[in-house]
Structure formats: structure tokens, C-alpha cells
Amino acid sequence: MRLLSEHTVLPGERWVYSAGCNAGPALTDTGRIDTELDDLRRLAAAGARVALLSHQGSAKDGTARHLEYLADYLGKRLGQKVRYFPECATDPARRRAAELRDGDIVLFGNVRLDAREEDGDRELAAALARLGDRVAIGGFSKAHRRHASNVGILGFLPGYAAASLVRETELLRPWRAGSGAAAGSVAVLGGVKPEKTTVGLESLTRTYDLVIPGGAVLNTILAVIGYAVGDSELGADPERCAAVTRAVLARSNRARIHLPRTVVIAGPAGATRAVPVENGVPDGWAVVDFHLEQWAVDAVRQAGRVLVAGTPGRHTEGNHRAAAAVLGARAPGDPATLLLGGDTVAELPWAGPRSTGGGSALHYLADGTCAVIEALDGNRHKESSEHAA
Incomplete structure (x- = not known):
């Protein structure tokens, strides 16, 4: 694929820059923004004249919002005015892009405000492509998504991989074969997204020596085994996750999977208590954390490689037990411990290596590629004269 770093940029070139600056107004963690600054x-x-595209939230669940705050932050970090235009796929947006002057950067409206974005709509992709003559694809955090602004747009413009995309793949490449690490390897899975089970549990149990599930991954395993889980979170696609979990548990050639003997459950009015997992979780209560078995703590401490993909407990609600046990077993800033994803990095107190990708990192670790990388590879011979604007 073509690299932006190898392209000689000339004055007046019109670029669309598809970023992944997915951070809320509080800007708790700006890693996904800062990675695009260079x-x-x-x-x-x-x-160059840069039409910047990014996203936050989703039109499908009503969480998408306007991005003025992001333009302000970028302006401060870049040392130049970054203006904001609230539309991205309209005739006014196209005219605004045509008005850019050499060196200008304008952040256009949140692509996720258009429900067609997440469907990879070709018409939307064509409209976004009219903002420039070339497209730089950054935002590794969305590299696994076949959306209009990062895969669809490559059907209309010559594409270049931004440094942020290249850096992430280089960071993750040594972590694909976790079982090759000296002293063994450990993968921690948490959070609620289905991909933590359908991609993470399925693939990491093939390449890592020990997998410690938390969050919806753990709850799904407990439910599949036959334990009552009450109102515990099972994610957005529980049936598919359960099917994948059954297949993983039935495999003989898989990692050891940590199952806690004691879980922490929360009930009415936020009350919490620790209960034996074999007792089950009553209705109205949910698993929010768990006790890491001592043998697993020892394995984490001795491991040659530890990957953390998602918070194992509901960390923002004060449930820190499992996360503290994992990170407490590693030296501060340990280069052989890697955290994946925006929420994981923002929530957990870790100053060591981190990836901006959550789901995209899991896909890359599983397959050695992502949707965007495949699209850029297929795009490498496209010329700007083919642009259908």
C-alpha cells in the first residue's frame, strides 16, 4: 500500500484526511487524536489543503455529536487555527472544501451523524471523496470497520496510509504470536463489545497460554457452563457470543482459561458483595468484578508478555479488584505489557505501551490485517484522475 510518509506533498494539493479522533468532549484520553498530529x-x-474527517459516537444509538471541541483541541496542538464546518457530505461542504487555501485544515462534520456511514454506503463515500483529490487513511481504531469514510472512500480516491496506521501495525506485529513469548503469555479480555468474544476469545485462546476473561466475556462463559448470571451484561449479540464460547470451550488445543471461584456482584441501590461463582447470581444482581486466583496472579507476574484488551471489571463504577491484581503483578511501564483500546487506556492507570485500537487491534492480532489495510492494498494503483467527483 502507498504510504503518506513517502509522498512528496506539494502546495495546493487537496487532501481528505480520514482520522479516528474518537474522543468525547471531556478529552479524558487524547491518544487517538495525538497520533494524527505529525x-x-x-x-x-x-x-496542502486538508479536509479532515473524524467521528464520535453513532447515529444508530443517538450518541453521535458535533465536534467543535475537537477542532479547538487540534488548533492548540498544531499551533494554527483549525476551523470547523458542521457538514461533511453536502454541497455546502464541497464548496467549503473548494475554498481551502494552502496550509488550511478544516474539520468537517462528524461522519457518524449520517446513518449511512456505518453501512459503508457508496453514495456517502462518493460525497466525502468530493472534498479532495487524495485521501490519507489514519485512525487505526476504526481500521476494522468497512465504513464509508475509511473503506468506501477508497473506491473514489487514491489512498495513502497515514503514519498512525503504520505505527500501530508495527507495534502489534510482535504480539500476534503470544505463545512464543519466553515464560509464557497472558491475555486479559474485558468490556462488553461482542468482538471481545467473537474475535478476542476465539483467536487469543489459539495463540496465548492463558486467557483471563472479564466483563461480558466472563459472564458469557459462566452462562454457557451453566451458572446463573442474573442480570449480568452479556453484550449486544449474546447468542452469537455464546455459540463462539461453546466452540472455544470444546477445543482441546486452546489456552488455559481462568475462571474465578469468587465474583463481585452489584444489586439494588449499588450494593455489592462477593459470592462463590457456584452459587450463581440472583435476579436483579450482576457480576461487576471478580477475584483473580493466586495461580493466575503468579502467571501474570512471570509472563513474558501480557496483553490487556478491555477492563475486566466495571472500573468506572469503582470495581478495580481484577484490574489491580493484573497490573499490580507487572512492573510500572513494563514494555512487555500492552493495553488495547480507547476505554481500556482511559480507565486503567497504566503508563506503559498502549494501542489506540481495541477491536481493530484484536482483528489485526487474529488475522494479520484489517479491512482498511486490505482496501489500501487494493487501491495502490488508483490515480487521482479516476476520481468520480
């Missing part, structure tokens, strides 16, 4: 700075300094 390329944006280089483009502007060379006199």
Missing part, C-alpha cells in the same frame, strides 16, 4: 502538521506545512 501527519497533519506535515501536510499543512507543505501547503
